[in-house]
Amino acid sequence: MERFTDAEWAFLGLSERRITGASVRQRHKRSQRWEGIPARSIKHPERVxxxxxxxxxxxxxxxxxxxxxxxxxxxxxxxxxxxxxxxxxxxxxxxxxxxxxxxxxxxxxxxxxxxxxxxxxxxxxxxxxxxxxxxxxxxxxxxxxxxxxxxxxxxxxxxxxxxxxxxxxxxxxxxxxxxxxxxxxxxxxxxxxxxxxxxxxxxxxxxxxxxxxxxxxxxxxxxxxxxxxxxxxxxxxxxxxxxxxxxxxxxxxxxxxxxxxxxxxxxxxxxxxxxxxxxxxxxxxxxxxxxxxxxxxxxxxxxxxxRLYDIDRIISRTLAYGALTAILGGGYLLAVLGLQSVLPLPEDSPLIVAVSTLGMVAAFGPLRTRIQHFVDRRFNRSRYDAEHTIADFAVRLRTETDLDSLAANLVGVVDRTMRPSTVSLWLRAG
CATH class of the missing domain: 1.20.1070 (Rhopdopsin 7-helix transmembrane proteins)
Structure with missing residues (x-):
């Protein structure tokens, strides 16, 4: 095996001594001490x-x-x-x-x-x-x-x-x-x-x-x-x-x-x-x-x-349902107060409560969809962009007839949504 000269080691900013196994292990132990890893591993950590x-x-x-x-x-x-x-x-x-x-x-x-x-x-x-x-x-x-x-x-x-x-x-x-x-x-x-x-x-x-x-x-x-x-x-x-x-x-x-x-x-x-x-x-x-x-x-x-990578979905859902709860609660309160001031009914009328509740139930679905889209667009952008990229590709898939163009679009969609290090497409002949 050819050995570098001292001048070549100096050019690389290294010395032969520094890359020996003992030296590497010694530096690793020193780094363990200051970085906080316990110096000795415990034989039976489960028992401890x-x-x-x-x-x-x-x-x-x-x-x-x-x-x-x-x-x-x-x-x-x-x-x-x-x-x-x-x-x-x-x-x-x-x-x-x-x-x-x-x-x-x-x-x-x-x-x-x-x-x-x-x-x-x-x-x-x-x-x-x-x-x-x-x-x-x-x-x-x-x-x-x-x-x-x-x-x-x-x-x-x-x-x-x-x-x-x-x-x-x-x-x-x-x-x-x-x-x-x-x-x-x-x-x-x-x-x-x-x-x-x-x-x-x-x-x-x-x-x-x-x-x-x-x-x-x-x-x-x-x-x-x-x-x-x-x-x-x-x-x-x-x-x-x-x-x-x-x-x-x-x-x-x-x-x-x-x-x-x-x-x-x-x-x-x-x-x-x-x-x-x-x-x-x-x-x-x-x-x-x-x-x-x-x-x-x-x-x-x-x-x-x-399940570490589910956190984006958890945060998105928490923000969406938290905002939805606040809006529905405020809307219910406003509906009750508004109906009490307009309708000639007692303040504790069950009709007012029923109408207000039905209104909030009817608003739940559309509000949830709108709020979820807003949260994804603002706070979970990568997922939002990925969903729209796939939706756009599905539209093109129904109208595209050229196989080469379709293959290029598919590779592009995979690259933009999944971010792999490499991507390739294999097509079987015939």
């Missing part, structure tokens, strides 16, 4: 995933039983449980099927932290308030409640976003953001765990922290704590910036992954708006928990690549 799920379920069941005894179990807590359960289940699935993806471990940590924190809150309340002295180590449980929220929120708002969807950082320069978030979270968690007094959540009960430091105080109200919160907010903003850059640069499968989670995140924002405007507290709590659960579920679908 099952063990984490068992711990989560056991902690949540115990917390629910203690919460019932403490009279603190509510619709709000059950809605939060729904969201955290989604993080845990999806995280375990990713760990089992994609153990080299850091997102699975981050989601699992979020689920386990939520379970541990919720159990500790109810355990401490039961031991100090409901039945004082009935359980061992209540102070340890109360101490855990002082700091577990900080790594939990950092995992949700910073690390899961930084590493989604590949399980690696966007590039080497984002290591600083990850390290800053990690150090900031650890610092504020330590400070919170050292405050001199511990107050139980949902209870008017305070105890002395056995490892507390008098001068630290409540970290959320101190100057140092404010600085740390600003740092964490900056890392959160950087994480979202990283996600935006991923979306802008992504193509193909990764773009579909990001699009799916972005859609679920938008639903969370919409649910927050509904929660603030519609006075249905318990229903809103359940709806909010359900929508929050969609974020890790959508992330799991994206990472595990299950």
């Amino acid at each position: 995933a099952i063990a984490m799920l068992v711990i989560f379920v056991a902690a949540q069941v115990a917390a629910a039983l203690l919460g019932s005894a403490n009279s603190t179990f509510s619709a709000e807590s059950s809605s939060l449980l729904l969201g955290f359960a989604a993080f845990m289940v999806v995280g375990a699935l990713i760990v089992a099927h994609r153990p080299d993806n850091a997102v699975g471990w981050i989601f699992s940590s979020i689920g386990l932290l939520s379970a541990a924190g919720g159990f500790a809150q109810e355990y401490a309340a039961y031991s100090f308030v409901t039945r004082p002295g009935s359980l061992p180590l209540p102070t340890l449980a109360a101490w855990l409640t002082t700091w577990f929220w900080f790594p939990l929120l950092a995992g949700i708002l910073v690390f899961s976003i930084l590493f989604f969807p590949t399980g690696r950082l966007l590039s080497r320069r984002w290591r600083g953001v990850a390290w800053t978030a990690g150090i900031g979270t650890a610092t504020i968690s330590v400070l919170a765990s050292l405050k001199s007094t511990i107050k139980l959540q949902d209870h008017d009960f305070t105890l002395t922290n056995p490892i507390g430091v008098e001068w630290i105080g409540d970290v959320e109200k101190t100057f140092v704590g404010s600085i740390l919160f600003i740092v964490l907010l900056a890392t959160m903003a950087s994480a979202f910036t990283s996600l935006g850059l991923r979306f802008r640069r992504a193509r193909g499968e990764e773009r579909q992954q990001l699009k799916l989670v972005t859609f679920a995140s938008v639903l969370v924002v919409v649910s927050v708006i509904i929660d603030e405007t519609v006075p249905l507290a318990e229903l809103n709590d359940f709806f909010f928990g359900l929508v929050v659960a969609l974020v890790p579920i959508s992330a799991g679908v994206a990472i595990l690549r299950y």
Whole structure:
């Protein structure tokens, strides 16, 4: 085999040493470290995933039983449980099927932290308030409640976003953001765990922290704590910036992954708006928990690549039916008010309700078709163009008689609608 000279290697911008197998493997390991892939693969990730799920379920069941005894179990807590359960289940699935993806471990940590924190809150309340002295180590449980929220929120708002969807950082320069978030979270968690007094959540009960430091105080109200919160907010903003850059640069499968989670995140924002405007507290709590659960579920679908390319159709249908619901609801209200003002009938007349309902039923079909076409034209352009290209070809197919022209048109339609890397047409002779 002919070998390049040193001058030729220099011209290529390489060295012979750099392309040896050992060097390539060494660089790959270094890239794994900074990109976030676990350095060692676990032999039985399925067993680890099952063990984490068992711990989560056991902690949540115990917390629910203690919460019932403490009279603190509510619709709000059950809605939060729904969201955290989604993080845990999806995280375990990713760990089992994609153990080299850091997102699975981050989601699992979020689920386990939520379970541990919720159990500790109810355990401490039961031991100090409901039945004082009935359980061992209540102070340890109360101490855990002082700091577990900080790594939990950092995992949700910073690390899961930084590493989604590949399980690696966007590039080497984002290591600083990850390290800053990690150090900031650890610092504020330590400070919170050292405050001199511990107050139980949902209870008017305070105890002395056995490892507390008098001068630290409540970290959320101190100057140092404010600085740390600003740092964490900056890392959160950087994480979202990283996600935006991923979306802008992504193509193909990764773009579909990001699009799916972005859609679920938008639903969370919409649910927050509904929660603030519609006075249905318990229903809103359940709806909010359900929508929050969609974020890790959508992330799991994206990472595990299950029916990933259906997301455009899902988004299109959601936008269309959301707009249709709003229009029909507004139209029904206007119809009722209009008929009440025109017809000499009582305001609660069943005739007015029946006429308004029939009008909305009659308008449903035409409105749905028009709105769906508008949404496809604006937000799902590729599908809209593909459908119209095929429809135009079907019209030409009925009138075209020249075989060569028809073959050229068919190849063009396939190329424009399916975007294959190559396309050719084989015709059997005769």
